[in-house]
Amino acid sequence: MSATKESMDFWFTNHGSVGILRPYSERAEEWMHERRLESQEGIAEYTFGFGGLVVEPRYFESLALQLEGEGYLVG
Secondary structure (H helix, E strand, O other): OOOOHHHOOEEEEEOOOOEEEEEOOHHHHHHHHHHHHHHHOOOOOOOEEOOEEEEOHHHHHHHHHHHHHOOOOEO
């Protein structure tokens, strides 16, 4: 069975120089909301846009491994 966006918590799209990590489940939305709060409070710096977290593609693998380690499904 192949993975679809609907079965994932997060879906990554690569647009060349940037990628977008988009949440697709409720718990992924909660994770994204927490990152937004951290950014607003100055705890961490994240860039959001285009419906998700903007990530340089070279960092995606380590981010995906971190999320998968926390029990999220990333496609």
